Amino acid sequence: MQKFLRKNAPAYVFLTPWLVGFFLLSIFPILASLYLSFTQYDVVRPPQWVGLENYQYMFEFDYRFWKSLQVTFTFVVVSVPAKLIFALAVAMLLDKGIRAVGWYRALFYLPSILGGSIAVAILWRQLFDYNGVINSVLRFFGGDGPYWLSDPRYSLWTLIVLAVWQFGSPMLIFLAGLRAIPQDLYEAAEIDAAGPVRKFFAITVPLLAPVIFFNLVLQMIEAFKSFSGAFIISGGSGAPLDSLLFFTVYLFNEAFSYFRMGYASALGWVLLVIIAAFTAIAFWTSKYWVHYENERG
Amino acid sequence: MSRFNRRRFLYTAAGAAGSAAVLSALGRPAFAQNRRIRHFWWGNPDRDARTFRVIEIFNEAHPDIEVVGETLGFADYFTRLTTQIAGGNMADVIQMGYGVMFEYIQRGAILPLDEYSGGILDLSQFDESALQAGTVDGKLYALSIGANSHMAMYNTRLYEEAGITPGNGFDPYGWTYDDVKRIGVAVREATGVAGTDDNTADYQNFSDFVGQKGAELYTADGAYGVTQEIVEEYWSIWKDIRDAGATPPGPATAGLVGAEMSQWGIVTGQSATSYAWSNQLVGAQGLMQDALGAAMYPNTAEMIPGSVVQPSQFVCLSRDTVDAEAAVTYMNGFVNDPEMTEALGLERGIPSNAQVREALAPTLEGAAAVSVEFFNNIQGKTMPLPPPPPSGANEVEQTFERIAVGVLLDQVNISDAATDFLRQAEAILRRAG
Numbered sequence: 234m235q236k237f238l239r240k241n242a243p244a245y246v247f248l249t250p251w252l253v254g255f256f257l258l259s260i261f262p263i264l265a266s267l268y269l270s271f272t273q274y275d276v277v278r279p280p281q282w283v284g285l286e287n288y289q290y291m292f293e294f295d296y297r298f299w300k301s302l303q304v305t306f307t308f309v310v311v312s313v314p315a316k317l318i319f320a321l322a323v324a325m326l327l328d329k330g331i332r333a334v335g336w337y338r339a340l341f342y343l344p345s346i347l348g349g350s351i352a353v354a355i356l357w358r359q360l361f362d363y364n365g366v367i368n369s370v371l372r373f374f375g376g377d378g379p380y381w382l383s384d385p386r387y388s389l390w391t392l393i394v395l396a397v398w399q400f401g402s403p404m405l406i407f408l409a410g411l412r413a414i415p416q417d418l419y420e421a422a423e424i425d426a427a428g429p430v431r432k433f434f435a436i437t438v439p440l441l442a443p444v445i446f447f448n449l450v451l452q453m454i455e456a457f458k459s460f461s462g463a464f465i466i467s468g469g470s471g472a473p474l475d476s477l478l479f480f481t482v483y484l485f486n487e488a489f490s491y492f493r494m495g496y497a498s499a500l501g502w503v504l505l506v507i508i509a510a511f512t513a514i515a516f517w518t519s520k521y522w523v524h525y526e527n528e529r530g
Numbered sequence: 531m532s533r534f535n536r537r538r539f540l541y542t543a544a545g546a547a548g549s550a551a552v553l554s555a556l557g558r559p560a561f562a563q564n565r566r567i568r569h570f571w572w573g574n575p576d577r578d579a580r581t582f583r584v585i586e587i588f589n590e591a592h593p594d595i596e597v598v599g600e601t602l603g604f605a606d607y608f609t610r611l612t613t614q615i616a617g618g619n620m621a622d623v624i625q626m627g628y629g630v631m632f633e634y635i636q637r638g639a640i641l642p643l644d645e646y647s648g649g650i651l652d653l654s655q656f657d658e659s660a661l662q663a664g665t666v667d668g669k670l671y672a673l674s675i676g677a678n679s680h681m682a683m684y685n686t687r688l689y690e691e692a693g694i695t696p697g698n699g700f701d702p703y704g705w706t707y708d709d710v711k712r713i714g715v716a717v718r719e720a721t722g723v724a725g726t727d728d729n730t731a732d733y734q735n736f737s738d739f740v741g742q743k744g745a746e747l748y749t750a751d752g753a754y755g756v757t758q759e760i761v762e763e764y765w766s767i768w769k770d771i772r773d774a775g776a777t778p779p780g781p782a783t784a785g786l787v788g789a790e791m792s793q794w795g796i797v798t799g800q801s802a803t804s805y806a807w808s809n810q811l812v813g814a815q816g817l818m819q820d821a822l823g824a825a826m827y828p829n830t831a832e833m834i835p836g837s838v839v840q841p842s843q844f845v846c847l848s849r850d851t852v853d854a855e856a857a858v859t860y861m862n863g864f865v866n867d868p869e870m871t872e873a874l875g876l877e878r879g880i881p882s883n884a885q886v887r888e889a890l891a892p893t894l895e896g897a898a899a900v901s902v903e904f905f906n907n908i909q910g911k912t913m914p915l916p917p918p919p920p921s922g923a924n925e926v927e928q929t930f931e932r933i934a935v936g937v938l939l940d941q942v943n944i945s946d947a948a949t950d951f952l953r954q955a956e957a958i959l960r961r962a963g
Binding site for chain 2: 362380492
């Protein structure tokens with residue numbers, strides 16, 4: 234013990250600020266929300282223990298809970314693959330050795346930094362407004378756009394486009410992955426007369442699989458937690474007709490509009506379980522399609 | 531691709547999580563200081579300017595107290611307030627609206643004022659009705675800072691272009707939904723602008739309509755008092771007006787449910803009539819060139835009153851106050867002080883203090899004068915104030931708006947939507963009660 238302390242004490246001293254933050258701002262709220270999820274808590278009066286009632290109500294009676302799951306799953310299932318395909322396509326273009334590639338990288342990365350911001354959500358609202366930029370362009374070419382944001386058939390798609398537009402960070406990781414693929418493999422394939430499609434599926438995809446997997450897991454978690462865009466564009470309520478009722482937006486509404494902090498905490502834990510389950514499934518399937526070069530044999 | 535293995539995966543992910551934790555650790559320092567009180571309200575640019583002026587006046591007159599103002603738009607105000615309640619750091623003086631206020635009082639977030647009355651709080655000139663409106667279970671919790679009623683605001687230029695003026699096919703204090711349709715179509719034909727907003731998803735108009743049908747929103751035992759027929763008739767009336775072409779298209783209206791003042795049809799020029807609270811006339815006029823006229827909400831041919839006169843807003847003493855005496859001193863000035871009330875004017879509604887009203891009368895012009903005229907004209911045409919709504923009323927209102935959007939978009943038929951709404955309203959009240 235003494236030896237351990239002498240050796241590691243300085244490290245822990247320097248780690249203290251982070252540890253304090255970690256316990257106070259992460260671990261404590263997480264445990265508190267687990268407790269609150271078994272209570273009825275209206276913020277002002279002390280929480281009242283209700284056992285599993287919140288969870289029971291959610292699964293048996295709460296049709297908005299199911300609706301929010303449906304919206305969130307649609308968003309994840311469509312936006313994540315679309316974003317990854319787009320990111321990979323752009324990364325492969327940039328990998329061709331264009332001039333001033335640094336500039337393009339920065340340019341394409343920019344939306345990833347801005348995309349989650351309130352300002353961009355408000356900008357999106359303006360773009361897709363009935364009299365906004367998108368419809369003005371359509372009208373210039375003689376068409377006419379719909380009410381993108383207030384028609385529940387289209388509203389979710391504007392958010393999917395917003396998500397895909399933030400392809401910068403998976404793109405950068407793809408780019409790094411592409412650079413690490415040995416060029417001699419492609420050269421050898423060319424000598425064997427393989428075309429670009431063959432090279433893509435026989436060399437790029439298998440060698441890039443770990444990176445694809447990494448991006449998939451990260452983007453999936455990100456998509457499940459997506460909040461600000463839907464919140465701003467729907468005016469905080471998930472409107473129109475709950476078509477933008479993301480799980481997180483519903484959770485926010487239950488907590489801050491209707492004072493049901495206990496119920497909202499329960500929703501939060503259900504989201505955690507859902508994300509954990511999907512991540513576990515992804516890891517399990519990865520055994521069959523992701524191969525790490527250094528564990529061969 | 532040897533550098534990217536499982537361990538690397540975890541490192542990268544952990545690094546990202548770590549930097550997020552560090553960022554979130556940089557919170558705001560908490561500091562408490564005596565005689566420094568905070569006033570938090572929801573506003574609009576005009577109201578904010580007036581309120582900050584009031585704070586300036588108060589701080590100059592009371593060197594020992596420092597009032598700090600905080601303001602947000604209506605949509606964000608209650609979110610912030612709830613967060614502050616949870617954190618135990620509400621402002622000392624908070625603004626409340628009739629309706630939501632009772633949920634906060636029932637939950638104990640607001641302190642009673644009775645012990646200060648007669649001392650640092652002077653209520654001798656206050657209207658009895660205004661005091662009643664802020665009283666729950668015999669205790670006074672809230673000071674009314676303006677009386678209010680529902681008001682239809684119309685663009686006088688567009689109405690005149692369609693040949694419509696008060697007394698000429700238009701009675702602002704006794705028009706019907708048929709008149710709304712006729713005038714709306716006339717304005718559309720003359721000017722190309724929709725004559726009226728579409729109130730299908732407007733709970734305020736709906737609550738008026740319930741009164742006009744002789745029913746009440748809530749029965750004495752807190753159940754929802756509205757029948758299937760009333761909901762169906764309300765949505766059918768507005769569908770008729772919409773189908774006649776008097777309103778903007780349904781999907782356009784659907785995007786504006788719960789919109790802030792700057793997005794109202796009348797302010798953006800998308801329609802010639804918007805429906806709101808009378809105290810908002812001053813703020814809306816401030817955003818427009820054309821002069822606004824004032825009318826009551828439309829009624830049915832039977833002309834049973836459905837609007838109420840009620841306090842628009844209150845100032846309340848929050849549970850988290852750090853210096854209740856300083857806060858009440860400020861609240862007292864807010865409703866009584868001649869200089870402070872003059873700076874406030876009528877922007878929050880007609881003042882509840884008789885002396886303040888008298889002092890203000892000669893100074894009024896423009897929209898403020900229109901407001902006072904409106905108030906004089908609706909006397910005797912309103913219904914008595916119903917008892918405070920039960921817990922859950924706020925959620926019922928939002929459920930109405932949500933389901934009404936389906937009606938606006940023609941995605942559900944009116945009868946099914948009405949059944950759905952009433953079923954949900956009952957469930958909400960059961961769960962809240």
